[in-house]
Amino acid sequence: MFSFSAGGVFASQLKALCGIATGILVQLPLPKHISEEKVLCEISLEKDVDGFHPLNIGKLAMKGRQPLFNPCTPRGCIELLVRSGISIKGKNAVVVGRSNIVGLPVSLLLLKEDATVTVVHSRTKEPEKIIREADIIIAAAGQAMMIKGSWIKPGATVIDVGTNAVDDPTRKSGYRLVGDVDFQEACKVAGWITPVPGGVGPMTVAMLLKNTLDGAKRVIEK
Numbered sequence: 001m002f003s004f005s006a007g008g009v010f011a012s013q014l015k016a017l018c019g020i021a022t023g024i025l026v027q028l029p030l031p032k033h034i035s036e037e038k039v040l041c042e043i044s045l046e047k048d049v050d051g052f053h054p055l056n057i058g059k060l061a062m063k064g065r066q067p068l069f070n071p072c073t074p075r076g077c078i079e080l081l082v083r084s085g086i087s088i089k090g091k092n093a094v095v096v097g098r099s100n101i102v103g104l105p106v107s108l109l110l111l112k113e114d115a116t117v118t119v120v121h122s123r124t125k126e127p128e129k130i131i132r133e134a135d136i137i138i139a140a141a142g143q144a145m146m147i148k149g150s151w152i153k154p155g156a157t158v159i160d161v162g163t164n165a166v167d168d169p170t171r172k173s174g175y176r177l178v179g180d181v182d183f184q185e186a187c188k189v190a191g192w193i194t195p196v197p198g199g200v201g202p203m204t205v206a207m208l209l210k211n212t213l214d215g216a217k218r219v220i221e222k
């Protein structure tokens with residue numbers, strides 16, 4: 001596995017490296033002068049280990065179709081639920097956030113797993129009322145500790161994707177990382193909850209490795 005930055009290689013080298021690789025991930029967001037859409041469309045479907053190619057996302061959204069790759073963070077969220085023995089079928093799932101990277105694909109994956117899915121975003125009125133109905137909450141808004149303990153139904157499962165830096169003068173770095181959920185309050189109410197850091201983050205890395213391995217196996221089998 002190798003990585004390089006936009007300024008670190010010439011276009012010809014980049015093309016050669018992409019030719020040998022079995023998986024390609026573009027670290028987003030890109031600088032404003034580079035079109036994210038164009039770059040993601042250039043990645044071949046078979047190497048799209050992040051699952052962000054429009055055709056992979058399109059298949060994820062369609063009934064009866066399967067993308068070659070599912071996006072890593074959303075796949076990690078589902079894996080956490082499945083491996084913890086939390087059933088998804090028929091459950092009320094609320095996803096907070098609708099980004100292309102997390103909120104939208106995780107809501108599509110939950111639908112594929114037969115959950116009843118509601119997506120909350122920045123224009124949603126009274127999000128706490130909707131979140132309080134959830135059996136499963138996936139928080140991916142990028143808003144530090146926005147979801148309070150009182151917003152959570154007792155026993156609900158909370159997957160906190162949010163990773164936000166907040167000032168903390170007691171730390172050498174001057175900051176600490178917190179999720180979108182107020183962990184101290186929420187852990188007293190929730191049945192299951194992921195910590196930040198150390199919850200979804202490592203799962204994202206594991207799913208990236210899994211996607212890369214799956215992609216390499218497909219190439220070898222061909």
Ligand code: NDP
Nearest residue numbers: 073097098099102121122140141142161162163200201204
């Ligand atoms: P984006 O900023 O792209 O999207 C945030 C989403 O949250 C938007 O859909 C936005 O709504 C919604 N939102 C913002 N504020 C509110 C609010 N007050 N109430 C309800 N919804 C709100 O972020 P990402 O999806 O890229 O990332 C989300 C978080 O997850 C970040 O903290 C990021 O660092 C973290 N992250 C963690 C990963 C991990 O591996 N642990 C991987 C990727 C992300 P609207 O569409 O209306 O603007």
